[in-house]
Amino acid sequence: MTLLLRRAAMAALAIACLSLGACDKNLVKVSYQQLGNAQSWNLENKSGGDANGMWHVYMLRGVVNDGENAKPFTFDLSKVALKNGSVVTSAGPMLHGAPFMLPANFKASVAPKAAYTVPYGSGVMFVIKEDGDTDKTAYTTLTYKSASGESVLMVPLDSKATPAFGQIDQSFLNALHSQQNTYENTYQPNGDKN
Numbered sequence: 001m002t003l004l005l006r007r008a009a010m011a012a013l014a015i016a017c018l019s020l021g022a023c024d025k026n027l028v029k030v031s032y033q034q035l036g037n038a039q040s041w042n043l044e045n046k047s048g049g050d051a052n053g054m055w056h057v058y059m060l061r062g063v064v065n066d067g068e069n070a071k072p073f074t075f076d077l078s079k080v081a082l083k084n085g086s087v088v089t090s091a092g093p094m095l096h097g098a099p100f101m102l103p104a105n106f107k108a109s110v111a112p113k114a115a116y117t118v119p120y121g122s123g124v125m126f127v128i129k130e131d132g133d134t135d136k137t138a139y140t141t142l143t144y145k146s147a148s149g150e151s152v153l154m155v156p157l158d159s160k161a162t163p164a165f166g167q168i169d170q171s172f173l174n175a176l177h178s179q180q181n182t183y184e185n186t187y188q189p190n191g192d193k194n
Helices: 002-020 170-186
Strands: 028-038 040-043 046-049 053-065 073-076 080-082 107-110 114-116 125-131 142-144 152-156
Touching: 028 073, 028 170, 053 073, 053 107, 053 170, 080 125, 107 114, 125 170, 142 152
Parallel strands: 028 152
Antiparallel strands: 028 053, 040 046, 053 114, 053 125, 073 107, 080 142
């Protein structure tokens, strides 16, 4: 079964590569995982909610710039988006001191033939607000708004996982942080399992 899954993943990667025009030997892979969904948050005595929308919580696992013709690349969190165009939010839980969170303006330079992982002890999570979404267990995939000359493929670690649902508060973030550690110990920055 594992061999079939690996072959299916490789076929999906090949199709994505062709559809993106990204097989130009300088493909950058960004691995991530959706950890949770929430319709409300409560941090540092500030709170908010939206019964007609969802905050999706993700973790950044790594950025791998190892293509045959790799060139310097700067990962920019503000270019990460849902397929509907929703981007990383700078309001709500991202603004009010959420622990384990990357800043909304996070950028990381990745040299050719190198990989980037967020340093231990730093935030690795980020939030995208999706208006109109009320599915508490929905798994959402991400895209990257590449600049001219960039070829970026967003690689989910486990697209079959059901995101946790709760209110974004200290307790929920601690639980997601525990999941994050499990993913970091299970997957390499390029999305391959250890």
